[in-house]
Amino acid sequence: MAAEDSALGFEHMGLDGRLLRAVAELGWASPTAIQAQAIPLALEGRDILARARTGSGKTGAYGLPLLQHLLRIKGSSAVAQAVRALVLVPSKELGQQVVRSLRQLAAFCAREVRVADLCAHCGLDAQRPVLMEKPDVVVGTPGRVLAHLNANSLSLRSSLELLVLDEADLLLSFGFGEDIKALLCQLPKIYQALLMSATFNPDVEALNELVLHNPVRLCPAQPRLPGSCQLRQFALRCAQEEDKFLLLCALLKLGLLRGRALLFVGTLPRCYRLKLFLEQFGIAACALNAQLPASSRAHILTQFNLGIYDYIVATDEELPALPSKVPTRKGRKGRKAAAPAAHSRGQDPEFGVARGIDFQDVAAVINFDVPGSVEAYIHRVGRTARADKPGTALTLALPEEYPALARIEEALAGEAGQCPLQPYQLCTQEIESLRYRCRDAMRSVTKQAVKEARLREIKEELLNSEKLKCHFEDNPRDLLLLRHDRPLHPASLQPQLRHLPDYLVPASLRGIARPELRKRRRLPGGGARRRGASCRAQGRTNPLQTFKYAKHRARRPAPPPS
Template sequence: MEPQLSFAHMGLDGRLLQAIAELGWAKPTLIQEKAIPLALEGKDLLARARTGSGKTAAYAIPLIQHLLQVKMSPLVMEQAVRGLVLVPTKELGQQVLQMIRQLTAYCSRDVRVADVSGQVDMSAQRPILMEKPDVVVGTPSRVLAHLQGHSLSLRHSLEVLVLDEADLLFSFGFEEDLKNLLCHFPKIYQSFLMSATFSEEVQALKELVLHNPVTLKLRESQLPEAAQLCQYQIRCAGEEDKFLLLYALLKLGLVPGKAILFVNTVERGYRLKLFLEQFSIPACVLNSELPVQSRCHIISQFNRGFYDYIVATDEQGLAEPAVRAKRRKGAKTEKGKDPEYGVARGIDFQNVATIINFDPPPSVESYIHRAGRTARADNPGTALTFVTHPECPLLAEIEEALAGENTEPVLRPYQFRMEEVEGLRYRCRDAMRSVTKQAIKEARLREIKEELLNSEKLKTYFEDNPHDLRLLRHDRPLHPAIVKPHLRNVPEYLVPPTLRAIAQPLLNKRKRRKHLAPSSSRPRGGFQARGGRNPLRSFQYMGRRPRRPASKGRTS
C-alpha cells in the first residue's frame, strides 16, 4: 500500500501551507491527494468524488499555487483575471469565495478573489471587476452578463477555468450560457471539472472545455461507510404519523445536535415550521423564494451554531427530464423563485448530526446529496427517511441503487412502538389543526417580506457593522397560527416509560444542558448525552424480529 502524500510534500507555497495548517487539515482527502499533484503539473482534470470529500479545496489549492507562482515571475507585471470558477448556485458561490479567502489568509495581497454570483445590481459589481481580481467566482449567467457588458474581460488573461458541481450546470439551465462563454475565452487554458456524478451533462461539458484530461473516478462509495453514516427508514401509517414521530423525536430530545429537515415544496416547508412552532421548537426555513443574501446568512448562522434546525426545500431534485429541457431552452421558473437555488447540492452545512427526509427524495441522486449534508469529513452522522405506503416503491428504488452487491439492507428499519408515543397524538392533532392553509399563506408572505428587509440590511448596514449580524435571527416564530401555551412542555407522564432514561425533553433548557458533555468534549457532529450515549443510536431496529414484552423495555 502506497504511503499517503501529505500537503507538505506537494511543493506548495509556505503561505498556503500555513493557511492549510490553520484550517486544521492534517492530511489531504483522497480526491485532494490524487487531484492536486496532477493539477500542479498543468493537466486538465475530470474528477468525480462524493459530496463532502473536499472537492473545493482539491481545485482551490492548485489554483492559488498557480497564481502565486505567476506573481513571482518578473515577466508578469500586469494585474489580470487569471482564474474563473463557475458554480450552479449563488450559495455555492459564497462558499467557494469563503474557502479561497481562508486558503489565501497569508497571501491576500497577492491573490484577490471576487464573487459576482450574488443577486445584486451589476453596476455595484463593476468597480470590483475593474480592479481585476485574480479569481472571479460566479454563475455562468452572471459572468456572461459582465463579459457582454464589458466590465470583465477574459480573452487574453484566463489561465485556469473551474466548473464546480459540473453535473448541475446544464440541468440548472446554463447550457446556452456556457456555450456563449467559450467565445470569450482564450484558446489555451487549464480546466478542472469537479462533479459528484458522471452524467450526460458532464460528458457534454468534457467535450466543450477539456483538452486531453486526466479522469479521476475514485473507487469509493457514494456515501460514507455504515460506521460513519447510519441510514434508517421509518415506515409511517399516514401523514399524521410523520408529524407525530417528528414531534416525539425533537421534543423528547432524541435527535442530538443540529439537523436539516428536507421537504419537497415551499408550502410544505412552512407547514412544518408552523407545526413545530406550536410546540415552541424554533426552526428556520430555506427555500428559493428567499433572497440570496438571507439564504447565505441562514447557512452561515446555522454553521456557527445559532440554529439547531433548518427546514430545507429541495426543489431542484423534483425536476423531471422534460422540465429540465424547458429550463435549458430558457423557460422561466415559477414567479418569485430563484432558478439558481439548490440546497441539497454543494453547500457545506457544517457539523450536521442528522438529516431527516420528512418527504422522501424523488430520486437516488437527490437522496445521496441530501444524506451527504451529514457525516462529512470524519464526523459521524445519521439519515432518517420517513415513508408512507404510497412512497414505498420510490424508497425501494433508492435502496436497490445504494445496495449494489451488498445483501444487507442499506436503509435499516427504525420502528417506534407507536403505542408508546400514542399519548402525544392528541397534541399533534391539535397542532396540525392550527396550521391552516390561510396560516401557511400568511406565514409565507410575512417571511418573504421580513427577509427582503433583512436582505437590504445585510447588503448595506451590516457591511459596516458585522458584529450586529448575530442579532439577526431567522428562526423566530412567524405566529400567524395561534400558539397554545400548554403545548410548550411535555408533562413527565406523557414521556414513554422506556424512553425516560434517555429522553431529554426540551422543556427545561438548563436541566438539559447539565446532562450534556462539556462543550470542549462534545463531538463535532452534535450533542451527546452523558456517558457518550447517542439517543438515536440507543434504539436498535426491530426489522422482522418478534417483539419482546413491554415490561422488558426497549430492544437492545
C-alpha cells in the same frame, strides 16, 4: 494513480510554503482521496474530470493547484495584473462558500492573490469597481459572469489560464447551458480546465466535450456516501401522514435527536407547514427555499452555522433546464400547452440547498418526504457525516413512497462499503400519548395559515429590501399602507403544547429522554431542597395547603359614648 502517489502528504506535492501553512492552520492533516489524485495532475497542467462524493474535499483539490499556479506566475517575473482563474458555480450560496475556502487557503499570501466574489448580494454596478482592479481569481455563477462580460466590465479572452467548473452536474440542470456556451466564446483557445462533480451524468459528459481537452478521469474508489461506521442510515415506513408528524414531534420534544438537523420536504407549501407545526411546540426552525432572496438565504445559513437555529426546513426542488427556444402553445387538437418555466414562479434559478452547500456540524438529516431520485438522496444525506464526523440519516416513507424508497435501498446496496437502510426501531405505542397533541397542532396549521405565513414573509422582505428604500422615500404612503396592513397570524399558537408534562414521557424513555425532568435542585451544602421550602423561598406558597381555619371570636360591643 499508484498507491505511493495516493499516500503522499501535502508537504511532498511541491506546494508553496505559504499554502502549506494555511493547510496546517485549517487542520488538514493529510489529503483526501480526491485531493491526493487531483493535485499532482493539476500541477502538471492536465485537464481533469473528477467525481467525488460531497464533503470529500473537492474545493481543496482544485483550490490548492489554482493558488500554486498563480503564485508561480507572480514569483517568476514581473507580470501585469489580470484575471487568470475563473471558478463557475451553480448557486450563489456555493459561490460564497468557495470564496471563503479560497481566501482561507490564501490567508498567508493575500497580497499576492486576490479573490473576487461575483455571488455577493448586490447589482452589477456595485461589482464593477472590484473587477476594475483585475483580481487574480473570479468566482461566480455563469449568468453573472456572462452579464459582466457583455457589459465589458470583465475581460477574459487574453488573460484566462485556468477554468474550474464546480458541481458540474448542476450547471446544465440549473439552466446554465446557454450561458456556458456563450461564455466559452469569450475565452481564449488554450487554457487548463478542471471539472468537479459528485455524479457523472449526460450533462457532465456534455460539458466534458465543450470544455475539456484530453482530460484525465478521476474516480476515487470510494462509495458516494460514508460507510456505516460513520453514517447511520435508517428508514421508517409510516401508515399515514399523521404518523410522520407524530414521530418528528417525539424525536424533538423527547430529546431523542441530539444536535442540529436538516429536515427535507418535497414541496414549498409543505416546507412552511412543517415549520408552523414545529412552532406550535415551541421548536424554533427556519424555512429555506428558492423563493427567498439570496441575501435572506445567506442570512439563514449564517444563523444556522452560528447555532442560532438548530433546525432548518428545506426543500430541494430543482429547476428544470430552460429550453433553447420557448415552445409555443398549440391549438385544441390534443396538444398540451408548454408548462411555464420554474423561473416564472418566482424561484431563483441559482438556488440549490442540498447540493454542495457546507452546513456546519449537522448531526442528522431527516427526509420527511422521500426524495424522488437516488442522486437527490445522496446529496441530501451528504450534508451530514462530513470531514470524518459521525452523522445520522432518517427517511420517513408513506405507502405511496415505498417504490422510491426501494430504488434508493437497491442502489445503495449495490455499492461497495454501503449497507442497506436499517429499520428505525421505535415502538409507536409508546408515543401514542403525544398523538392528540399532534392532532391539535396539525388542525391549527391549515392551508390558509400556510398561505398567510408566506405572505407575511414576503411583507417582511419588502420592508427590509434595500432596493425598495428609494421607492418608499418617494412614496411614503406605500410604506405606510404596508406597515399598517392587517396583521397576519399564520397559526393560532397553543401555549400548552410547548410544555411536555412528565406523565406523557414513555416509561421506557424516561431514563434517556428529557433529562431536565429528572434534575432536582440541591442546596449549596448538599441535599435536595424540600418542596415546601423551595416554594416559600420563591413566594409561591399554595394557599390551599397553608390555609388555617380559626373560629371567629364574637365582637365585643362598642363602649357607650361618654
